[in-house]
Amino acid sequence: MADGEELDVDAGKIGCMAAKFASLGGTLSDAQMVKKLLDTVPESLFAAVAGIEQFCDVETICFDEVLGRLKAFQERTERRKAAVGGERRGDQLLLTDAQWEARRRQRGGGHDHDDDDGGSSVASGAKGRHGRCYNCGVRGHFSRDCRQPRKEKALLADVDDEPALL
Incomplete structure (x- = not known):
């Protein structure tokens, strides 16, 4: 999995692999899918992988639960980067001081x-x-x-x- 690639895309690839196994008569267990997912995540998610491996039983944990934990960690790190001033997504709005003041006056909270x-x-x-x-x-x-x-x-x-x- 590349650094810019979404977790959903990688999870979809692993799901397709499980479907191919099933069509060929084999089975791919949740534990095998979890191990594959944890082995292919980008370096930015290694801290989450270490936490999952340390505090969860990788043999019994559900694939969807691991995917959800990785997504939550990724979203949290993206929000932290945005708050520090690193990256900015398209859905974030930055206003100047004058625009904030005009917005406050328009809502009735002026000076x-x-x-x-x-x-x-x-x-x-x-x-x-x-x-x-x-x-x-x-x-x-x-x-x-x-x-x-x-x-x-x-x-x-x-x-x-x-x-x-x-």
């Missing part, structure tokens, strides 16, 4: 500190809080910190409003 009543939330004592209270609707504090009496949520439906409940 405007104005309340609905025209006062500043920083001046009213809510330093750095930009959220809107779900209880009273005023910006600058959260509902858990609200001094207004709690609004009660209606738990019962009115039968006249909801005829489907009958």
